[in-house]
Amino acid sequence: METQELPRRKRRKKRSVIGGIIKILFLTAVIVFCFCLDHFFHMEQTEGFSSDSLSAGISALPAPESFADEEDWMLILVNQSHPLPEGYEIHTVSLSNGEQIDERIYPALQDMFDAMREDGVYPVVASGYRTTQDQQQILDDKIEEWKAQGLSYEEAKSSAEEWVALPGYSEHELGLAADINADGIHSAGGDVYDWLAENAYRYGFIQRYPEDKTEITGIAYEPWHYRYVGEKAAAEIKEQGICLEEYLEERGK
Numbered sequence: 262m263e264t265q266e267l268p269r270r271k272r273r274k275k276r277s278v279i280g281g282i283i284k285i286l287f288l289t290a291v292i293v294f295c296f297c298l299d300h301f302f303h304m305e306q307t308e309g310f311s312s313d314s315l316s317a318g319i320s321a322l323p324a325p326e327s328f329a330d331e332e333d334w335m336l337i338l339v340n341q342s343h344p345l346p347e348g349y350e351i352h353t354v355s356l357s358n359g360e361q362i363d364e365r366i367y368p369a370l371q372d373m374f375d376a377m378r379e380d381g382v383y384p385v386v387a388s389g390y391r392t393t394q395d396q397q398q399i400l401d402d403k404i405e406e407w408k409a410q411g412l413s414y415e416e417a418k419s420s421a422e423e424w425v426a427l428p429g430y431s432e433h434e435l436g437l438a439a440d441i442n443a444d445g446i447h448s449a450g451g452d453v454y455d456w457l458a459e460n461a462y463r464y465g466f467i468q469r470y471p472e473d474k475t476e477i478t479g480i481a482y483e484p485w486h487y488r489y490v491g492e493k494a495a496a497e498i499k500e501q502g503i504c505l506e507e508y509l510e511e512r513g514k
């Protein structure tokens with residue numbers, strides 16, 4: 262009996278070893294499958310391919326140029342002959358005084374303000390992002406102001422339009438511009454304007470309407486109006502002493 266039992270036990274042992282290997286292989290396969298699945302979903306999230314755009318195919322993907330020129334948002338031109346792009350979308354962040362700006366330029370603006378304060382200059386954003394309705398309101402208020410001084414509606418309107426951009430044509434509607442003034446307590450306007458003229462480019466901001474470029478910009482000298490264009494463009498514009506219109510023309514835009 263014993264001599265017969267021995268091989269059987271051995272066989273059972275052999276079977277259980279094979280069973281164990283199969284179990285391990287199966288578990289490994291399950292783990293690998295789960296890992297792949299997780300990786301796939303992770304890719305979907307980070308690369309932004311929703312199931313909709315996958316099923317819609319290549320036509321749903323952005324055109325190749327928008328990948329190449331992904332920083333062009335910094336250089337969008339808005340002036341009297343270039344209205345705000347149609348369907349322009351903006352995500353703003355609110356500053357402590359209630360003004361808003363494009364969230365993409367907030368870190369640079371914060372760094373610049375920190376640097377100013379370290380130098381003993383105290384600025385405020387007097388005006389940041391404006392909706393088209395805000396711009397209309399500013400224009401209407403200006404017209405009323407001129408009318409109150411005795412001008413006819415037509416006269417008041419044309420005078421106001423010399424100072425206030427038409428709705429849809431103000432750089433403030435981009436959310437990339439800020440009127441920066443002194444806080445009026447610790448600093449005076451001149452301190453802030455001087456500091457900005459000297460240093461703003463280091464943070465990607467340019468003085469948008471310089472004194473010697475009014476014929477090109479179509480806007481009177483505004484030492485308080487700063488526009489974000491990114492550090493590279495700001496440094497080139499500052500070094501060459503040109504305005505945004507000239508810079509974009511140089512680049513063939």
Ligand SMILES: [Zn+2]
Nearest residue numbers: 433439440486
């Ligand atoms: Zn302004």
